[in-house]
Amino acid sequence: MGAHTILQAALVITMNPTQPRAEAVVVDAETGTLAAVGSLSQCRAYAPDAPVTDLGSAVLMPGFIQAHDHPVPAAVLCEQPAQWIAPFVGFPTWADVEVLFDRLRRQTPTGHPLLFNGLDRLLLSIPMPDRASLDKYFPDHPVLIFDITGHALYFNSRATALFGWTNATPPPDTPDARWSRRPDGSSGGVGYETQATLMALGAFLPGVVPSPLTNLGAWYSTLARNGFTAVGDLGFISKLRAPMEQLAALPGCPVRYSLYQTTYDPGADAGLDFGELSGMIRRVGYKIWMDGSPSIGTAAISVPYLDSARARIADVPVGTAPGLSVLNYTPDQFLSLIGQFVDKDLQIATHINGDAGIDVVLDGYQQALAAHGLTGTDHRWRLEHFSTPSRQQCARAGELGITASMSPFQSLYWGDLYDGVIFEPSYGARWQPYRDAYDGGVRPTFHNDGYLSPPLPWLNIQNAVTRRSASGAVHGPEQALSLHEALEAHTTNAAWQQKRDHEIGSIEVGKLADLVALNTDPYTVDPARLQETMQVLGTWLSGRRVDLDGFMESVKEVAHRFDQALVGGVRPHQC
Structure with missing residues (x-):
């Protein structure tokens, strides 16, 4: 038996249904995995010589997972200058x-x-x-x-x-x-x-931006301070490999990185083997953009924009329903694009907001899965944002084995406008229909989409449980989730969605000791006050407490070698 350490907390919320609560964990210091989970006496019996770190009144949970992010644009657009x-x-x-x-x-x-x-x-x-x-x-x-x-x-x-x-x-x-x-x-x-x-x-x-890599380190630190221990990049291009790999290799890197490569990247069809770093950085799929955003009239939605003063001044197409006219690819082009990148071991992830476009994507997915012998397999293909699906579309996605990453920030910040100002209430009030997605079996996750909104997991969870917008108004209360269901969206569901559920997402023996310490038990907090109440006290990656100051010092030491690669990585690519 190797070296072990014990972490004791007032409560351990495991997100493991067979053992939902505990008071201590044993970390195998050599592998960074959890060797035991249970009472303090059980953990001491397993590792009698292990030192015990008492976290006092803190509550331990599995580290949060940001299912859909854009770390490089976020680093240069959300961090100074x-x-x-x-x-x-x-x-x-x-x-x-x-x-x-x-x-x-x-x-x-x-x-x-x-x-x-x-x-x-x-x-x-x-x-x-x-x-x-x-x-x-x-x-x-x-x-x-x-x-x-x-x-x-x-x-x-x-x-x-x-x-x-x-x-x-x-x-x-x-x-x-x-x-x-x-x-x-x-x-x-x-x-x-x-x-x-x-x-x-x-x-x-x-x-x-004098040092893009320093900014990227700062973004990783922002994620960690908010309780995240893993992130998915839904816009990776091959020119970013060197800097992203370097960050993953730095001592004390605070987040694991799963990448989805853009299909327009000239290097998208090349192999990506990260060797010994695969626990910290790996490719799990490919990303396609099918429509745009409802806020500027480029989402493939089936209902017309209302003729309101707010809609007119924002230049959205009042009185018309964009439908399929705004899709970036025709159905045939979309199906062909999937065919270029389909792989039984990699996912396809498609950005799609509008319900009209969701039908096209589901049709394409169904045809591609059948054509490539993947129907009924554990493919976990993804729908990104999934803003306006019908209950029937949610059920269809679930039957096809498709999962969705949803955007609470849309209903949080724009819910008051979508419901009755920009769209009819029957359509706009159910924006981000969490309940329909959950009941449909798509195992939804939550995200903040990089530079679009601050990475605040508790605000996402609060919105999903209360359906309250930033103004406090409630929209579509029938689409609310329970607190436990909302927590799954940032933990177990997100790990499963990134095909990492055997490693992270819950506190279980054999999984990596990626943890977040909280100031209190969220199940005892008024759901409407989660964001203002819950505080992150620290995170652990592979059982080691994250030191963000030390991490940033490491970033600054190597930044000069990789800054230019980051600049080049966001230049246009010519096929």
Whole structure:
């Protein structure tokens, strides 16, 4: 028997239905796994010579899992010196944003680029920014602003020069990069979808973010401080391998990393073997984007946008239902794309918000599974966001063995608008229908989508249990989950969804000792006050308490070797 340590807590919530509660765990220090779980006396009997660390009144749980994230964009857009201007992080009105614009315009040297993230046209009730309006705010600085949805970006004339465009003329449109244009063919100052985002970010990074790897370490630290011990990257490209692998190899790295490679990445069909690091970094699937966002009218939804003042000023297509017109791929193209990357050991994950598009994705999945002999297998293909499915679509997904990662931040921050202002209440009130998804057998998980919303697991859980928006209004109460079901979304379900349930997600003998210490038992807390009550006291990875200061020192020591790779990793890719 190797070296062991014992962690004792006021309560251990295991998320293991066969042993839901305990008071201590034994950690095998050599393997980082749990050797025993039970009472303190049982753990001492198993390892009589092991030292005991008494955590006092703390409550231990399995570390939370962020099922869907974008760590690299989040690192450079949500950490300084970029400016995060979302309403829920300190900019509740357009006037607040304009004050920041004015200060930065005066303080920033002429010609120096400025990068903003999180502009929310719906909540701020503003028209779409464009090249002309941004030229008025910033005549002397290249400016790039990311929409809160992650599916649109806004920029001024000086930015087009930074992009390298001749006469401010954008390249031809593709399914993953579309551009607004003036009558003369030059840019209108708006871009849409992922490749547009990556191109613009790649152009701005060198002049804005001194050390992208340091920012990435800071994002990992933010995840850890909020209780996460594992994260899924739903936008990996092969040029990011070196820096992501280096982070995973650093002593004290606080999170495990599961990657889903984009299908447009030129290196997507190459093997990815991380060897001895596979416990910390591994590829588990591929990612496809099928539609955009409901907040800018690019989600494939079946109902029309209401003709409201808020909808009109935000430039969504009032009176019309986008339907399949906004899909990035036709059904045949989608099926062909799946066929290029299908693998019995890897997942397919598809971004799809709207119910009309969900039908197309489910049809494609069903045909692809049958064509490749995977029907009825443990494939765990994924639906990302899954914002507006019907109860029947949830049941169909479950029958096909498909899982969904849902977005509580949508119903939390925009629920008041979706319910009756932007859409009919019968449609908008059930936004993010957790109960239908859970009952349908899709084993839903929760996420914050990287740079779209702060990674706050307790706020996600609170919304799922109460169905309360940020204003306190309740929308679709019949779609609420129990606290235990909501906790599963960030623990056992998320581990299963990433095909890591044999390693993480619950506190069980043989699994990795990835743990989070909390200030109190969440089952004793008013569900409406979970976010304000629950505190993270620390996390453990493989039984070792995470030292974020030490981790960041390690990051800074190697950052100079990998910063350029991160910059290159967000440049456009030409097939």
